[in-house]
Amino acid sequence: MSFAPLFNWLLPPKCELCERHSTPIICTHCEQELNFSVSFRKHLDTKIQLFALGDYQNPLLKKLIQEIKFNGNQRLAHWVSHAIKGLTFNIDISLLIPVPSHINRLQQRPFNHVHAIFRHLLLSYPSTSCIVRTRDTPHLFDQSKPDRIRLLKGAFKVREPASIQNQSIVLLDDIVSTGATILELSRCLLPYRPRSISVISLSH
Numbered sequence: 001m002s003f004a005p006l007f008n009w010l011l012p013p014k015c016e017l018c019e020r021h022s023t024p025i026i027c028t029h030c031e032q033e034l035n036f037s038v039s040f041r042k043h044l045d046t047k048i049q050l051f052a053l054g055d056y057q058n059p060l061l062k063k064l065i066q067e068i069k070f071n072g073n074q075r076l077a078h079w080v081s082h083a084i085k086g087l088t089f090n091i092d093i094s095l096l097i098p099v100p101s102h103i104n105r106l107q108q109r110p111f112n113h114v115h116a117i118f119r120h121l122l123l124s125y126p127s128t129s130c131i132v133r134t135r136d137t138p139h140l141f142d143q144s145k146p147d148r149i150r151l152l153k154g155a156f157k158v159r160e161p162a163s164i165q166n167q168s169i170v171l172l173d174d175i176v177s178t179g180a181t182i183l184e185l186s187r188c189l190l191p192y193r194p195r196s197i198s199v200i201s202l203s204h
Ligand SMILES: [Zn+2]
Pocket: 015, 016, 017, 018, 019, 020, 026, 027, 028, 029, 030, 031
């Protein structure tokens, strides 16, 4: 005998973003509001293209990212990862590199949210963790772009340069705003002659 109907009657399932009644963890209303698509957003410099799946100004997307990143909501991370898997990527991809976090930051968080968000994409393409973040930085969200660039200088180190040459690299991150982190990462990668560098971000 299943107790699921009784359990659902006592505690009706809710959307984890808006708390409307919903059996899927994200209701159809929120799914439509999120409306993920792989859209070209801007050039971060002359060579690096940013593709973002949504806008951080969308309150639902902001809540989704915060729930995953700071509250460690694995169910939402799994949902996003599946949603991303269903998208069409017209981007040249031969190597995925998740933007690395410093070990101190990872220890403060329930899990590596970038890896969780892009889990299914990472299972679909070759990937590497050939870059490490050797220096922790203060929170960057309230810093100006010049300050971010200064704080990030020398924060990354390439461990396996041979894996980069001639690859169409796609960096993965949850939020790209000024692009300072991506530009510093790219500065480390470019001497090893990748074919191209693009970015896929959950939000911009
Ligand atoms: Zn909802």
